[in-house]
Amino acid sequence: MANRRIDEATGVETVGHEWDGIEELNNPLPRWWVWTFYACIVFAIGYCIAYPAWPLISKGTEGVLGWTSRGQLATEIEKADEAKAALLASLDKASIEQIASDPELLRSAVAGGNAAFKVNCVQCHGSGAAGSRGYPNLADDDWLWGGSLPEIQQTILNGIRHPGDDRTRVSEMSAFGRDGLLSAAEIRDVTGYVLSLSGQEQPSASTQRGAEIFAANCVTCHGADAKGLRQFGAPDLTDAIWLYGGTRADIESQVNAPQHGVMPAWSERLDPVTIKMLAAYVHSLGGGEDFVEVAENPAVEVDEQPATN
Amino acid sequence: MNSPQQIDVPNQAEAGQAQLYAKREPVFNRRIDGKFRRLKWAVMVVTLAIYYVTPWLRWDRGPYAPDQAVLIDLAHRRFYIFGIEIWPHEFYFVAGLLIMAGIGLFLVTSAVGRAWCGYACPQTVWTDLFQHIDRLIDGDRNARFRLYKAPWGPSKVARRLLKWSIYLAISFATGGAWILYFADAPTLFREFFAGDAAPVAYATAGVLTATTFVLGGFMREQVCIYMCPWPRIQTAMLDEKSLIVTYKDWRGEPRGSLKKAEKEPDKFGDCVDCGQCVAVCPTGYDIRKGPDIACITCALCIDACDRVMSDIGRPRGLIDYATLEDSEREKGGEKPSPHWKLIWHPRTIAYFVVWGLIGLALLFALGTRARTDISVSPDRNPPYMLMSDGSVRNSYTLKLRNMQSRPREMEIALEGLPGGIMWSDDVPRSAAARSLSRTVDADAIETVRAYVIAPAGTASQEFSFRLRSLGEDGESDVAEARFDAPGGG
Numbered sequence: 099m100a101n102r103r104i105d106e107a108t109g110v111e112t113v114g115h116e117w118d119g120i121e122e123l124n125n126p127l128p129r130w131w132v133w134t135f136y137a138c139i140v141f142a143i144g145y146c147i148a149y150p151a152w153p154l155i156s157k158g159t160e161g162v163l164g165w166t167s168r169g170q171l172a173t174e175i176e177k178a179d180e181a182k183a184a185l186l187a188s189l190d191k192a193s194i195e196q197i198a199s200d201p202e203l204l205r206s207a208v209a210g211g212n213a214a215f216k217v218n219c220v221q222c223h224g225s226g227a228a229g230s231r232g233y234p235n236l237a238d239d240d241w242l243w244g245g246s247l248p249e250i251q252q253t254i255l256n257g258i259r260h261p262g263d264d265r266t267r268v269s270e271m272s273a274f275g276r277d278g279l280l281s282a283a284e285i286r287d288v289t290g291y292v293l294s295l296s297g298q299e300q301p302s303a304s305t306q307r308g309a310e311i312f313a314a315n316c317v318t319c320h321g322a323d324a325k326g327l328r329q330f331g332a333p334d335l336t337d338a339i340w341l342y343g344g345t346r347a348d349i350e351s352q353v354n355a356p357q358h359g360v361m362p363a364w365s366e367r368l369d370p371v372t373i374k375m376l377a378a379y380v381h382s383l384g385g386g387e388d389f390v391e392v393a394e395n396p397a398v399e400v401d402e403q404p405a406t407n
Numbered sequence: 408m409n410s411p412q413q414i415d416v417p418n419q420a421e422a423g424q425a426q427l428y429a430k431r432e433p434v435f436n437r438r439i440d441g442k443f444r445r446l447k448w449a450v451m452v453v454t455l456a457i458y459y460v461t462p463w464l465r466w467d468r469g470p471y472a473p474d475q476a477v478l479i480d481l482a483h484r485r486f487y488i489f490g491i492e493i494w495p496h497e498f499y500f501v502a503g504l505l506i507m508a509g510i511g512l513f514l515v516t517s518a519v520g521r522a523w524c525g526y527a528c529p530q531t532v533w534t535d536l537f538q539h540i541d542r543l544i545d546g547d548r549n550a551r552f553r554l555y556k557a558p559w560g561p562s563k564v565a566r567r568l569l570k571w572s573i574y575l576a577i578s579f580a581t582g583g584a585w586i587l588y589f590a591d592a593p594t595l596f597r598e599f600f601a602g603d604a605a606p607v608a609y610a611t612a613g614v615l616t617a618t619t620f621v622l623g624g625f626m627r628e629q630v631c632i633y634m635c636p637w638p639r640i641q642t643a644m645l646d647e648k649s650l651i652v653t654y655k656d657w658r659g660e661p662r663g664s665l666k667k668a669e670k671e672p673d674k675f676g677d678c679v680d681c682g683q684c685v686a687v688c689p690t691g692y693d694i695r696k697g698p699d700i701a702c703i704t705c706a707l708c709i710d711a712c713d714r715v716m717s718d719i720g721r722p723r724g725l726i727d728y729a730t731l732e733d734s735e736r737e738k739g740g741e742k743p744s745p746h747w748k749l750i751w752h753p754r755t756i757a758y759f760v761v762w763g764l765i766g767l768a769l770l771f772a773l774g775t776r777a778r779t780d781i782s783v784s785p786d787r788n789p790p791y792m793l794m795s796d797g798s799v800r801n802s803y804t805l806k807l808r809n810m811q812s813r814p815r816e817m818e819i820a821l822e823g824l825p826g827g828i829m830w831s832d833d834v835p836r837s838a839a840a841r842s843l844s845r846t847v848d849a850d851a852i853e854t855v856r857a858y859v860i861a862p863a864g865t866a867s868q869e870f871s872f873r874l875r876s877l878g879e880d881g882e883s884d885v886a887e888a889r890f891d892a893p894g895g896g
Contacts, residue, residue, distance in 0.1 A: 224788075224789070225788055226786070226787075226788030226789045228788070228789035228792065235792070235793075237789070237792050238792050238793065238794055238795065238800075239794050239795055239836075240794075240795040334795060337795035337796060337797070338793055338794070338795060338796065338797035338863070339793060339794075339795050382832075384792065384800065384802055384858050385792075388835070
């Protein structure tokens with residue numbers, strides 16, 4: 099095979115292989131290259147000793163430095179947590195109202211809330227907080243339980259209809275049809291009246307009758323003007339927003355046997371700082387209400403179940 | 408394993424073949440004076456002065472912007488060049504300048520050959536500077552050659568250490584001046600020596616000190632001959648109309664010493680083979696071999712040869728700037744065309760026109776550019792929001808750019824979208840209106856959330872935000888946006 103010979107032109111030996119008349123000279127490697135190569139070998143040996151390198155049956159060699167990528171991640175997370183510690187401490191100390199009055203703190207709280215929202219809330223409320231049927235839109239200006247910062251904070255802390263939390267927000271509309279409180283015709287009439295409130299149906303004899311039924315059965319929670327009462331979480335029936343749909347069939351179904359959504363009491367799962375940040379974020383979505391104005395409303399205390407009739 | 412035959416690599420003479428590897432011959436160029444040497448001095452003084460003085464020039468831009476005339480403020484992403492401030496999105500001005508510099512090199516090459524290499528290239532200027540240091544410390548050509556050959560002894564070590572420290576001082580001044588372009592020069596200068604400057608300042612100064620020390624002090628002409636791509640590009644660009652340094656062999660050959668020529672005046676040309684042209688060459692090239700990549704056309708050999716010719720009473724210009732075309736003409740006994748004529752050949756004019764057009768386009772763009780800008784990014788999730796009264800809300804994030812060095816009152820107004828009003832994070836919904844006003848900080852971007860609400864029944868449609876400066880400049884900019892509503896459309 100090997101046919102080493104001295105190349106005439108250069109006087110250098112060839113490597114002895116020939117491809118279609120082309121031969122390769124066996125010039126020595128440049129010395130700097132050789133030394134770099136040796137240095138690489140030395141480095142590689144050192145590396146194998148210092149760092150995890152060789153795969154074995156169950157796990158690899160660990161290296162005398164004890165470095166792992168997981169350990170590095172843990173250190174980095176620890177460092178990030180340390181960097182956030184001061185901010186979290188001041189968010190912890192401040193009340194939600196104080197946070198709102200400090201633009202710097204509020205900005206951090208909203209950013210933190212955004213991240214927490216993506217993890218904990220988007221499953222029901224959607225990534226844009228726009229909700230869906232049965233899950234309230236958090237970015238509009240319609241609030242069942244109030245849209246000021248303290249009210250949002252309380253909703254998140256204690257949840258809605260969350261079993262086992264005695265401060266949870268509870269309301270329960272009677273199943274007027276299923277439980278036989280109203281007849282099918284009466285439900286049709288009251289639905290017509292409700293539709294007429296938002297201008298979707300013209301007043302008629304039916305809506306007239308519906309108004310009477312409404313006055314007798316619904317005003318306790320929804321109010322005489324049907325604009326809802328937040329202490330009961332009773333929705334405004336005159337506006338354009340319908341949690342369970344705004345068609346006649348939707349409303350009839352809701353009067354007949356209402357659906358009731360449940361939101362967990364997040365105080366059981368999240369720390370108070372995260373909940374404050376979430377409240378700030380939800381409030382920042384464009385529908386947040388001023389808590390000063392809301393403070394004039396009756397205090398939101400739902401210690402007992404509202405009477406249902 | 409066959410052990411390879413041990414053979415001695417034959418030297419060039421034995422093999423009768425060109426060796427592919429040439430060991431560097433150190434260059435000890437002799438001191439020379441003459442018109443091209445003086446031109447070289449002048450160019451060196453001017454270029455070094457520009458380099459060292461520029462960062463210290465001040466330029467008043469008012470209280471909201473730095474007062475350094477030329478400042479590449481990478482930290483804040485602003486370029487300041489005298490009265491011009493460039494934002495990152497206007498980087499095309501810098502790109503344009505770089506393109507002009509590139510075409511400028513072509514233009515210069517086409518008009519006067521490798522003048523850049525010979526006079527203005529930093530490698531040339533610094534090599535020249537370092538060669539003067541050699542001369543200052545070690546003496547002229549012969550003294551330096553002797554010292555090079557001399558064995559290492561205390562005096563040689565002392566001289567070398569002295570010389571290298573001067574190299575190092577110059578290199579540090581070079582690397583140190585570079586960083587002054589990237590921050591306020593007086594402040595950085597103070598901080599640098601107090602040890603308070605940013606690590607990147609020390610690293611940059613260190614790297615540039617090292618490269619100057621190595622490239623200027625030791626590699627010198629090897630950079631031009633082996634490393635730099637520009638001579639190779641120029642080799643392709645030079646043609647028979649290019650000005651190059653030419654040894655007029657038809658006049659000089661056959662060469663012979665003055666003594667021989669005195670005996671047989673008819674047998675010899677003008678070249679007395681004194682070797683002065685090689686002795687003064689900063690790259691150690693013998694121009695009599697003909698044009699070569701190693702000739703940077705600094706014309707010092709012309710100075711040297713002219714001096715010798717005048718000393719022995721022969722006409723100057725045995726080595727001279729000439730084109731190949733003229734060489735042919737001169738060889739044939741004709742008169743060469745005057746140098747100014749060279750400049751007016753079509754390729755030079757074409758380069759000049761392109762170069763000039765780019766320059767004019769940049770100036771036009773500079774004169775008409777706006778210092779006010781608005782951009783809109785709509786919230787896409789959700790695309791719209793139904794409000795309780797049936798109206799529809801869309802949310803937008805607006806970026807207002809105030810690119811002037813003073814705070815400005817600006818107004819954002821809706822254009823189109825009948826019945827639409829907007830509010831913001833600091834403007835309550837109760838105060839919603841067709842426009843919002845803001846003070847935008849000097850030289851800053853202000854981010855504004857805009858909640859735009861349109862009455863029930865509004866269809867999806869295009870509209871726009873207009874940003875208007877409320878000051879006397881009255882600048883304005885428009886950004887298109889889309890309003891989404893239920894039902895699409």
